Amino acid sequence: MTKHVPRILIVDDEMDTRLIVASVVELMGYEDYSQARDGKEALAMLRAKTYDLVISDWVMPKMTGLELLQAMRGDRALKRIPFIMVTAEDEARHVTQAAGAGADDMLLKPFVTKDLEERISRILGR
Secondary structure, three states: OOOOOOOEEEEOOOHHHHHHHHHHHHHOOOOOEEEEOOHHHHHHHHHHOOOOEEEEEOOOOOOOHHHHHHHHHOOOOOOOOOEEEEEOOOOHHHHHHHHHHOOOEEEEOOOOHHHHHHHHHHHHOO
16 A cells, blocks of 8 residues: 655745745655745645645735635545645734634744744644
């Protein structure tokens, strides 16, 4: 029996942030990941391939992280995929909005890699 290898989608309009998240994911032993520059691109990727976790920035052009999350939660095929929202917005209403939209976890920028590792581990069960 083949062991399931989790596939992760990293969504952020800033390449540096995508690379930081990707390096954390790789160091944790997750080698099957993809990157998207905005929610619109991510949504197309999610509809084309199966993912086990989405780590997305909130503020992006074309489609925000919140809009991506709402689109995923409204889609029967995507609604169960765990979602970590990453944001520099620490206002209480943003946390409330993300939680209300179905985010599994939140991470505030700038973040410590250990915090991201803990959230990924908790969600993917490592």
